[in-house]
Amino acid sequence: MMPKYLQIYQQLVDRIQNGTLPAETKLPSETELMHEFDASRGTVRKAIDALQDKGFVRKHQGKGVFVLSQDAIAFQFNGIVSFSEAHRQMGQHDVTTDVLSCEVIEATTELAHLFHVTPGTPITQVKRVRTIDGERVIFDINLFVSSLVPGLTKEIATESIYQYIEQTLGRQISYAKRKIEAQPATEEDRKYLDLEGTSHVIVITNDTYYYEGQHFERTESRHRLDKFQFTDIARR
Amino acid sequence: MMPKYLQIYQQLVDRIQNGTLPAETKLPSETELMHEFDASRGTVRKAIDALQDKGFVRKHQGKGVFVLSQDAIAFQFNGIVSFSEAHRQMGQHDVTTDVLSCEVIEATTELAHLFHVTPGTPITQVKRVRTIDGERVIFDINLFVSSLVPGLTKEIATESIYQYIEQTLGRQISYAKRKIEAQPATEEDRKYLDLEGTSHVIVITNDTYYYEGQHFERTESRHRLDKFQFTDIARR
DNA sequence: GCTCATTTGTCCGTATGTATT
């Protein structure tokens, strides 16, 4: 049973997304929502606070709660949004993923230090290439602490690994640190990507942590310069 | 008068930052905090929720509230953290800012469309170069809708423009959209930056909006490839 | 496996303050 405040939240999100509550319009007041959902004021307020946290509305003391324009929300698919990810959602491009390798290696001292495990600990390494409209433009290297992501197979790596972790393993992801920088292309980059003469690649290093604080993954995502784009929205 | 829940929040932040409440330790329970601060449970909970939102603690039903390690917080300087910004805070580098120009231009049809104003509207344009350890590595172009940021001078541009907006003008910034991508270096890039033969620059386009929703600024920050780094933390 | 105390999560009702119209 979902908490009541989340049910109210969800129904309001639905109304915003299906156009019942278009941008700029005022939400019903807290008192009206109390009666409509037969809830206390605190419960209604919690739902509205969640809406504001997610960027759907903005509250103004004395005036009311107003729906924000959708483009800001659409912009807000946070997480890493590369050229491919952004356009895959639009359905405009032909994107394929090839798993080059999926094997268990032993943690080097460097990896052991990174993940806070002992050297020799099994690490699952996945290398993938993403092809967009016939050009190989993204080269991904995933490293997982094997014991923290059991049962990972090549088939799963082709689909969404995060979906596997959250739904099949039932573990909750807490936060991810990201770093974006440019690096000179390596031999491996040149081997697996269609670099077309560019000397550098954009590297996104992503470290992901479970709710309990365990660092279970590092992913290096290496993008061809001209096919890279990252968008983000920062709220105060 | 600061609200009580923010006072409690602030005191707890202080304890975390000065080491009274080190990482991994458990906060006093809600009941204990109620007595200590002579507040109701709801007020104490609001303070703790704020702590969790800012990434200081993590709540666990049935267990308690635990202080998170500081490195995740230190990492969490949101906003754009380029090579220079990150290292200026460390005080390790010699960073200077030169204002190349600061003038009022008329909005082209393109700019008018971007800011939702009529063509010809005054736009304040500031061009700056950031020099780090003697190398010119960042070229910034700021565009402000003049009427929304009145009184902007060359002197202010040398210091922090955001500080001027929030403190002197007393306006609140709501959110910023960011885009990061690579572009071929322009002639202007080559003129103002020490590119050392690199063909591309990293461009960060930043659009900033006031609380009321007005789009008042676009900044293009053009970085030399090898001196660029962006870090970020994404929480679920 | 079960009970029990502890701790956080949800929900309700009420009162008062502050900003806007």
Added chain:
DNA sequence: GAATACATACGGACAAATGAG
């Protein structure tokens, strides 16, 4: 000034998760 709407604060009750015994 009055009415409306959100902000803060208090109190009480029960549910759900955790850990100790």
